[in-house]
Amino acid sequence: MKRFSSLFLVSLLSGATTLGAYKLLFDNNGYFSKGNNPIVTLASDSNSRNVGLSAENVDFTEAAEKTIHTVVHVKNVSRKTVTNPMLEYFYGYKGGQTQEQVGTGSGVIISEDGYIVTNNHVIKDASEIEITLNNKQSYKAKLIGTDSKMDIALLKIDAGEKLPYTAFANSDSVKIGEWVLAVGNPYNLTSTVTAGIVSAKARNLDTSGIQSFIQTDAAVNPGNSGGALVNTRGELIGINTMISSMTGSYVGYSFAIPSNIARKIIEDIMEFGNVQRGILGVEGGELNATASKQLGIAETEGFYINGITKNSGAEKSGLEKGDIIIKLDNQNVATYADLSGYINTKRPNDKVQVTFIRDGKNKVLPVILSKNEFFSTEFKGMELENINANDKKKFNLTYGVKIKALTNENLRQYENELKGNIILSIDNEKAQDVETVSKLLNKKEESQSIRIEMINKNGQLLQIII
Structure with missing residues (x-):
């Protein structure tokens, strides 16, 4: 007790x-x-903030549920004839064996009546294209149009009913660190969803076409090409296109074409039947510590203008060599990818407000974009221009630049043989168009010799060194 x-x-x-x-x-x-x-x-106070980095704070289920029904499996069937040169030589055998090749990828339904966007490389050289929806229904697809430079293709199926589709988001508003989902069909595994964050924007991979990718660490593998990159609301911010890997499989980063670029290309194909490209009309490169030191300027970000294209909007507006572009409309420009990515969302005759630095002061000029096809560039006394539709049809080409005129005294004696020829490559790099060639040639010293591969007016392949 x-x-x-x-x-x-x-x-x-x-x-x-x-x-x-x-x-x-x-x-x-x-x-x-x-x-x-x-x-x-206290944690329950209204002004408290969650600072955890875990994905548990983000709900991916709604975005995943919405997107998997709009992402399709794309089957590409191509046929080619394989010949046996030994049989042809010894026995005069002229026949060949037809081989069927099958490739697969992904696509995204973007309208209820069956329009589908995918990568051009997914359906390239296809004899037949088959689309399989998430409900296992399959349809033959019609190819509406492609843009090989930007790696976008537009397909159409007739499902006889309204289809679920993914709405476009403004990819310019995407923020680094934002959660995203990649949806596609890697290794023929349909309706696969992976999550990650936006690792970088306006990533330049130095490809001959698009130079402004969205980089993410969401797992993307072969078969994901053409699939959707969406935000947590299930809105389309990009088309998954490639990975950076030594093995061919995902190792940490993947890349998507921004939705603003893809949408502009699709609208062009639907309205005009081809892609309407506008150009600013400037040549140069992005600044960094090394380049700025060589140029003797203080700025280390922006696009330094080293030349102005004749008769372009840039020339007409008053932009000059030495100006540093730092903004287009409300979009900051720190790199070449920033500049090219924004211009690729515009058309000829669109007006862009260009903010630039001249003599240490910020200035703004309105520039009306010009049509890319009308412009030429000059290098070592050769004036080059883009090939037109007739050239493409005549020589069965999808790219190249034509020698318009010669001013080089050393080449004048060969004017009849060279004028009108179409350049296909410069030092083994494809001469896609005047814009690409200008970029290639800006890397070359004037005294440096270059190897040019071309075809002449009779379609014969030539190589010269100048």
Whole structure:
């Protein structure tokens, strides 16, 4: 009984001590009350913030559920004839064996009536294109149009019913660190969803076409090409296009064509039947510490203008060599990828407000974009222009630049043989168009010799070194 009384007394004193401490520290006038210490807040307070980095704080299920029904499996069937040169030589055998090749990828339904966007390389050289929806229904697809330079293709199926589709988001508004989902069919595994964050924007991989990718660490593998990159609301921010890997499989980063570029290309194909490209009309390169030091300027970000294209919007507006472009409309320009990515969302005759630095002062000029096809460039006394539709049809080409005129005295004697020829490559790099060639030639020293591969007016392949 005595022991019980002792325990009761200890418990009573402990309870009193606890109650007294609570009143002292947490009551209305206590030390940790909101009145005395406004910095300390409880997790339940309305102004508290979740700072965890875990994906558990983000709900991916709604975006995944919406997107998997709009991403399709694309099957590309191509046929080619394989000949046996030994049989042809010894026995005069002229026949060949037809081989069927099958490629697969992904696509995204972008309208309820069955328009589908995918990568051009997914359906390249296809004899037949088959689309399989998430509900296992299959349809033959019609190729509406392609843009090989930007690696976009537009397909159409007739499903006889309204289809679920993914809405476009503004890819310019995407933020680095934002959660994203990649949806596609890697290794023929349909309706595969992976999650990651936007690792970088306007990533330049030095490809001959698009130079402004969205980089993400969402797992993308062969078969994902043409699939959707969406935000957590299930809106399309990019078309998954490639991975950077030594093995051909995902190792940490993947790249997507921004939705603004893809949407502009699709709208052009649907409205005009081809892609309408506008150009600013400037040549040069992005700044960094090394380039700025060589140029003797303080700025280390922006696009440095080293030349202005004749008769372009840039020339007409008053832009000059030495100007540093830092903004197009409301889009900041720190790199060449920033500049090219934004211009690729525009058409000829669109007006762009160009903010630039000249003599240490910020200036703004409106520039009306010009049509890419009308422009030429000059190198070592050769004036080059883009090939037109007739040239493409006549020589069965999809790219190249034509020698329009010769001013080089050393080449004048060969004017009849060279004028009108179409250049296919410069030092083994494809001469896609005047813009690409200008970029290639800007890397070359004037005194440096270059190897040019071309075809003449009779379609014969030639190589020259100048």
